[in-house]
Amino acid sequence: MASQLQSPETYGEIDPRVEALVHDLIAQVADKWTMILIEVLHDHGEQRFTQISKRVPGVSQKMLTQTLRQMERNGLVLRTVHPVVPPKVEYRLTKLGESLGEAFCGVWTWAEDNLETVETARQGFDERAAG
Amino acid sequence: MASQLQSPETYGEIDPRVEALVHDLIAQVADKWTMILIEVLHDHGEQRFTQISKRVPGVSQKMLTQTLRQMERNGLVLRTVHPVVPPKVEYRLTKLGESLGEAFCGVWTWAEDNLETVETARQGFDERAAG
DNA sequence: TTTCACACTCTCTTTTTGGTAAGTATAAAT
DNA sequence: ATTTATACTTACCAAAAAGAGAGTGTGAAA
Structure with missing residues (x-):
């Protein structure tokens, strides 16, 4: 398969294994x-599962659990279980999670700033394709 | 907006349709x-399809074409077709594409800076889950 | 005449992802 | 005794994404 051709030297000085880790x-x-979730947890502080789900339109229980777990595993979120009945579990961002939120700021603002530019580009592209 | 990760009370005022557009x-x-691709096009300037594919280990032809097209549609990439045989098509980032690359820098460096922190968090999580 | 180059496109298959809905545990409230 | 609340987990299924591989067009070179 030609698509899998490799050319190691093109990556220059960067260790490709580190690259891969960063990509992943x-x-x-x-x-x-x-x-x-980073946004919601940042804006509203520590919250319970159900509160989060109400603030995120369109998440299924499954995806919310899954994403929260992954974030916890990656150290972005701290999960606190209170041993009561009915269950009470609270989630909040760790410092690492907050720092990721800050890193995302650039992309967020880029998206906000360029919504129209992108929309115009799309229209141009679609017209060229049609005409 | 909430993306600025500054104050909780600003969250409520945002038009949810704009939010959705930004998310999309x-x-x-x-x-x-x-x-x-932004990285490769930034680092190596204007390139042909095959050159790009060699620089990106693991892309299938399909995904490369697809991604390049989407980027072109979104105005991130300029595609130049030279009417020769065999075909010669060159790709380069637009200003918009470059600006997105800059916006990504924050996330990129965050990932590099926190690779180990995340790895440690994962190990802790996995041990807790096992034990 | 066959081959090759390049940048695709098309089809078929596999893999991954995500939705839906039901089930679990437990104690308090009705 | 039944319901309610919370935070899940599990099983099943449909849809979407991605991979493999073959095919296309054209002119020049072997």
Whole structure:
């Protein structure tokens, strides 16, 4: 398969294993729900599962659990279980989670600032394709 | 906006439709291959299809074409077709593409800076889960 | 005449992802 | 005795994404 051709020297000085790790980490962390959850947890502080779900329109229970778990595993979120009935579990961002939120700021503001530019580009592209 | 990660009370005032547009745009633009292609196009300037594919280990032809097209549609990439045989097509980042690359820098460096922190967090989590 | 180069496109198959809905545990309230 | 609340887990299924591989067009070189 020609698509798998390798040319190691093109990556220059950077260790390709580190590159791969960075790519993987970004893929996990730049996920749609993760980004939204960071936002919600930042804006509203420590919250319970149900509160979060109400603030995030469109998440299924499954995805919320899954994303929260992954974030916890990656050290972005602290999960506190209170041994009561019915269960009470609270989530909040760790320092690491907050710092990721700050790192995302650039992308967020880029998206906000360029919504129209992108929309215009799309229209141009689609017209060229059609005409 | 909430993306600025500053004050909780600003969250309520945002138009949810704009929020949704921003989320969608980020989802398209924060995609794994898009990020890698921005990097490669930034580092090596204007390149042909095959050159790019050699510099990106693991992309299939399909994904490369698809991602490049999406980027072109979003105005991130300029595609230049030279009417010769065999075909010659060159790709380069637009200003918008470059600006997105800069916006990503924060996330990129966050990932590099925190690789170990995350790895440690994961090990802790996995041990807790096992034990 | 066959081969090669390049940048795709198309089809088929596999893998991954995500939704839905039901089930679990427990104590208090009705 | 039944319901309610919370925070899940599990099983099943449909949809979407991605991979593999073959095919396309054209002119020049072997």
